[in-house]
Amino acid sequence: MAGKMNNLEEYGKKAKIASRILAGIPVDRKNEVLNQAADHLIRYQGKILEENSKDIKAARNAGVKGALLDRLMLNEGRIASMAEGLRQIAMLEDPVGEVLWMKQRPNGLLIGQQRVPLGVVGVIYEARPNVTADVAGLCLKTGNAAILRGGREAIFSNRAIVECLQDALKKTGLPEDSIQLVTDTSRESALALMRMNQYLDVLIPRGGAGLIKSVVENSTVPVIETGTGNCHVFIDSPSDLRMGIDIIVNAKTHRPGVCNAAETLLVHKDMAEIFLPEACRALSERNVEIRGDEKVCTLVPYAKKATEEDWATEYLDLILAVRVVESIDEAIDHIQKYSTGHSEAIVTNDYSHARRFLQEVDSAAVYVNASTRFTDGFEFGFGAEVGISTQKLHARGPMGLKELTTYKYIVFGNGQIRQ
Amino acid sequence: MAGKMNNLEEYGKKAKIASRILAGIPVDRKNEVLNQAADHLIRYQGKILEENSKDIKAARNAGVKGALLDRLMLNEGRIASMAEGLRQIAMLEDPVGEVLWMKQRPNGLLIGQQRVPLGVVGVIYEARPNVTADVAGLCLKTGNAAILRGGREAIFSNRAIVECLQDALKKTGLPEDSIQLVTDTSRESALALMRMNQYLDVLIPRGGAGLIKSVVENSTVPVIETGTGNCHVFIDSPSDLRMGIDIIVNAKTHRPGVCNAAETLLVHKDMAEIFLPEACRALSERNVEIRGDEKVCTLVPYAKKATEEDWATEYLDLILAVRVVESIDEAIDHIQKYSTGHSEAIVTNDYSHARRFLQEVDSAAVYVNASTRFTDGFEFGFGAEVGISTQKLHARGPMGLKELTTYKYIVFGNGQIRQ
Numbered sequence: 019m020a021g022k023m024n025n026l027e028e029y030g031k032k033a034k035i036a037s038r039i040l041a042g043i044p045v046d047r048k049n050e051v052l053n054q055a056a057d058h059l060i061r062y063q064g065k066i067l068e069e070n071s072k073d074i075k076a077a078r079n080a081g082v083k084g085a086l087l088d089r090l091m092l093n094e095g096r097i098a099s100m101a102e103g104l105r106q107i108a109m110l111e112d113p114v115g116e117v118l119w120m121k122q123r124p125n126g127l128l129i130g131q132q133r134v135p136l137g138v139v140g141v142i143y144e145a146r147p148n149v150t151a152d153v154a155g156l157c158l159k160t161g162n163a164a165i166l167r168g169g170r171e172a173i174f175s176n177r178a179i180v181e182c183l184q185d186a187l188k189k190t191g192l193p194e195d196s197i198q199l200v201t202d203t204s205r206e207s208a209l210a211l212m213r214m215n216q217y218l219d220v221l222i223p224r225g226g227a228g229l230i231k232s233v234v235e236n237s238t239v240p241v242i243e244t245g246t247g248n249c250h251v252f253i254d255s256p257s258d259l260r261m262g263i264d265i266i267v268n269a270k271t272h273r274p275g276v277c278n279a280a281e282t283l284l285v286h287k288d289m290a291e292i293f294l295p296e297a298c299r300a301l302s303e304r305n306v307e308i309r310g311d312e313k314v315c316t317l318v319p320y321a322k323k324a325t326e327e328d329w330a331t332e333y334l335d336l337i338l339a340v341r342v343v344e345s346i347d348e349a350i351d352h353i354q355k356y357s358t359g360h361s362e363a364i365v366t367n368d369y370s371h372a373r374r375f376l377q378e379v380d381s382a383a384v385y386v387n388a389s390t391r392f393t394d395g396f397e398f399g400f401g402a403e404v405g406i407s408t409q410k411l412h413a414r415g416p417m418g419l420k421e422l423t424t425y426k427y428i429v430f431g432n433g434q435i436r437q
Numbered sequence: 438m439a440g441k442m443n444n445l446e447e448y449g450k451k452a453k454i455a456s457r458i459l460a461g462i463p464v465d466r467k468n469e470v471l472n473q474a475a476d477h478l479i480r481y482q483g484k485i486l487e488e489n490s491k492d493i494k495a496a497r498n499a500g501v502k503g504a505l506l507d508r509l510m511l512n513e514g515r516i517a518s519m520a521e522g523l524r525q526i527a528m529l530e531d532p533v534g535e536v537l538w539m540k541q542r543p544n545g546l547l548i549g550q551q552r553v554p555l556g557v558v559g560v561i562y563e564a565r566p567n568v569t570a571d572v573a574g575l576c577l578k579t580g581n582a583a584i585l586r587g588g589r590e591a592i593f594s595n596r597a598i599v600e601c602l603q604d605a606l607k608k609t610g611l612p613e614d615s616i617q618l619v620t621d622t623s624r625e626s627a628l629a630l631m632r633m634n635q636y637l638d639v640l641i642p643r644g645g646a647g648l649i650k651s652v653v654e655n656s657t658v659p660v661i662e663t664g665t666g667n668c669h670v671f672i673d674s675p676s677d678l679r680m681g682i683d684i685i686v687n688a689k690t691h692r693p694g695v696c697n698a699a700e701t702l703l704v705h706k707d708m709a710e711i712f713l714p715e716a717c718r719a720l721s722e723r724n725v726e727i728r729g730d731e732k733v734c735t736l737v738p739y740a741k742k743a744t745e746e747d748w749a750t751e752y753l754d755l756i757l758a759v760r761v762v763e764s765i766d767e768a769i770d771h772i773q774k775y776s777t778g779h780s781e782a783i784v785t786n787d788y789s790h791a792r793r794f795l796q797e798v799d800s801a802a803v804y805v806n807a808s809t810r811f812t813d814g815f816e817f818g819f820g821a822e823v824g825i826s827t828q829k830l831h832a833r834g835p836m837g838l839k840e841l842t843t844y845k846y847i848v849f850g851n852g853q854i855r856q
C-alpha cells in the first residue's frame with residue numbers, strides 16, 4: 019500500500035506541475051493538441067485495434083459477453099467517433115479566463131472574479147475505452163491536468179489511446195503529463211487516488227452505482243457524484259393522452275440502459291382508467307415489463323405486482339414500476355422519497371400543477387411535458403458532457419466545460435490596507 | 438453509536454421536511470423571521486446571558502482563560518451585534534429563484550437554469566456562540582434548513598440562541614425545524630453527521646485546522662473546506678518602499694489571529710538591503726518576531742533563524758517568516774509549494790510581473806499592491822460571509838449568500854421526445 023501510494027504520488031506531482039503550465043496556455047494551442055490527437059487516433063488506429071484485441075481476448079477468456087463485451091470493443095467507426103469528439107471539443111468556446119464580474123470597491127480596490135481551471139482532475143471509470151479520449155479532451159480544453167484510472171478490462175486499449183494523446187502533447191510542446199493513465203488497476207490504486215488531496219482538486223467517478231458509492235464513501239478528495247437516475251414521469255392531466263404515452267414510451271424505451279431513462283411511472287387516479295391500459299399496451303409492445311401497484315394490476319392484467327424495492331430501483335432495463343396516486347401531492351411525495359435527484363417530468367395541462375412540480379421537485383432537471391431523456395449535455399446545448407451530477411455542490415445535472423472550472427479573485431490595488 | 442445515528446437521523450428527517458417548505462417561502466416572510474429573531478435576541482438577552490454564564494463557569498472550572506474564554510463570553514454589546522447581523526441579512530437581496538439563463542433549443546424546449554437553495558446545510562463549529570445566530574440567519578435567508586453542531590463549551594449559550602430563533606420561526610408560521618441544534622456534543626455525534634448523505638447536502642466546518650482536517654477526512658457528505666490561510670506577501674519592486682511596508686505591516690499585524698493575515702514575507706534580492714531593515718523595524722516595533730533565512734538574518738540582526746517548518750506554518754500570531762528570493766519565479770514557486778491557497782499579494786510596479794503573479798499564483802484571492810486582509814465577504818461587497826473556502830469545488834474564497842445555493846434546470850416542453 020505504501021508503495022502504491024508513493025507511485026501514485028508521482029502521478030500527482032507530475033500532474034500538478036503540468037497543470038500550472040496548462041493554466042496559462044492560450045486556447046489556440048490547446049485546440050492544436052486536440053486536433054493533432056484526433057489525427058493520431060486515426061493514424062495509429064491499427065495499433066489501437068491491436069491493443070484492444072488483447073483486452074477483448076482477455077475479457078472473452080474471463081467469460082465476458084454481450085453488452086459488456088460490446089462496450090469494450092473498438093472498431094474503425096468507434097475510433098473515428100473518438101477522433102471526431104476531440105475535434106468537436108476543439109471547436110467549443112474556451113471558458114477559461116472569462117471575467118465573471120469585476121467591480122470597484124469604495125476604497126478603490128478593483129475586484130474581479132475570473133474563471134480558471136480546477137487544476138488536477140482525477141477520473142475513475144469502467145469498461146468503455148472511449149471515455150479515455152473523451153475525458154482527456156475535456157480536461158485539456160479547460161486547462162486541467164487529468165489523471166485517468168480506467169478499468170482493468172480496458173487497460174491495453176486505454177494505454178494505446180493515452181499514448182496517442184501524449185504524443186500530440188509532446189509534438190505541440192505541451193507537458194506530456196497533462197494526461198496520465200494509472201496503469202495499476204488494483205483496488206488499492208483507486209483508494210490511494212481517493213486520498214490524494216494534496217494533488218487532486220476533484221475526483222469524478224464515471225460508471226456503475228457500485229463504483230460511485232465506493233468513491234463517495236472513501237474519497238477525501240472532493241467528489242462530483244454522477245449518474246444514478248431513478249427518474250419519474252408523472253401523468254397528471256395531459257390535454258391529450260397521446261402526448262403522455264409518447265413521453266413515457268420515449269423516456270422508458272429510447273435507451274433503457276442510461277441514467278436519464280424513466281424507471282417509474284406515476285399516474286393520477288382520475289387518469290388511471292383511460293391512460294393505463296393504452297399506455298401499458300404501447301410499452302409492452304416494446305417488451306417493457308410492467309410492475310404495478312394493486313390498482314395498476316387491476317387495470318392491466320399482465321402487470322406483475324410491484325414490491326417496495328421496485329420504487330427504489332434503477333432498472334436500466336426494459337422494466338417499469340407503475341403506481342396510481344391520489345393527487346399531485348402524493349406524486350411529489352413519492353418522488354421526494356424514492357428519486358435519486360436526477361430528472362423527473364410531469365405531463366399536464368394544469369398550469370398551477372406545472373408550477374408546483376417545477377418548484378417543489380428537488381431534482382437536477384424537472385420537466386413539464388417532455389421526456390426525461392433530454393437531460394444530457396448535448397441536448398442542453400453545452401456541446402460536450404463530462405457527466406451528469408446528482409449532487410448539489412459545484413455542479414448539478416449535465417456538466418459541460420464550465421463545470422470543469424473554478425474561479426479566483428483577482429484584485430488590483432494601489433496600496434490599500436485594511437482600516 | 439447506532440443510537441447516536443438514529444438520534445441524528447431524526448434531525449436529518451426533520452430538516453429535510455423543513456427544507457422543502459423553506460424552498461418555497463417568499464423572501465418577505467424569511468426577512469420577517471430574521472427581524473423577529475433579532476428582536477427576540479434583545480428581548481431575551483437576560484436569559485441568554487444567564488445561560489452563557491453557565492458555559493463561562495464550566496470553562497473557568499476547566500481552566501480555560503484568555504482569548505479562548507473571551508471568545509465564549511457574551512455581553513449586551515455582543516448580543517446586540519448578533520441581532521444587528523440578522524437585521525443586515527434581512528436587508529440583503531435574496532439570491533433564490535434567480536434564473537441564471539434561459540434559452541430555447543432548436544426542438545422548442547425552453548431550458549432555464551434557476552438558483553435554488555442547497556437544501557439541508559450542516560455546520561460543525563467551535564467555541565464562539567455568535568456563529569450560531571450568524572450561520573442560522575444566512576441559511577434561513579437562502580431557504581436552507583440548518584443543522585448546527587456547536588462545541589460542548591458553548592452548549593448552554595447556543596441552546597438559548599437557537600430557542601430565540603425557533604421561537605421567531607414558530608411565530609411567523611415557518612417550521613421550527615428549519616434551525617436545529619445538535620445538543621449531543623460528543624465526537625460520535627459529529628462523526629454521525631459527517632455520514633448523513635441521505636439528509637445533508639453539504640457540511641461546512643468552521644473552526645481550527647484540527648476540526649477542518651477531521652471533517653475533510655471523515656465526511657462522506659460533500660464538504661466546503663474553510664479557513665486555513667498560510668498567506669504570502671511578495672515585495673518585488675514597489676515604486677515606493679512605504680507602500681510595501683504599510684502592506685506587510687497591515688497584513689501581519691492588523692489582526693494576526695485570522696486566516697487572511699500574512700504569515701510569510703518574500704523579498705526580491707534586489708530589494709532586500711533597502712527594504713528589509715526598515716520593514717522589519719516597523720514590524721518588530723509592533724512586537725512581530727522575525728524568522729528569516731540566512732540572508733535575512735544577516736540584514737536583520739535580531740531575526741531568528743527560520744526552519745523548513747516555518748514556511749509551512751500558519752502562525753495566527755505575531756510571528757513572520759521572511760525569505761529573500763532570487764526572482765519572481767522563485768517567489769511563485771515558494772508560494773505554490775507552501776501556500777494553503779487562500780490569499781497572496783505582490784507589491785510591484787512591474788506590469789508584467791503583476792500579470793504573471795495574478796495568472797500563475799493558484800490561490801483563492803491574488804492581489805497586486807494591496808493587503809491580504811481584504812479577503813473577506815464584507816470587504817468584497819457580499820454583505821455577508823459564510824466562511825472562506827480554500828477548496829476549488831463549488832465555492833472559492835469568501836462565500837456570501839449565493840454560495841449557499843445551487844441550481845436546477847427547469848424545462849418547459851409541449852410534448853418533446855428524444856429522437
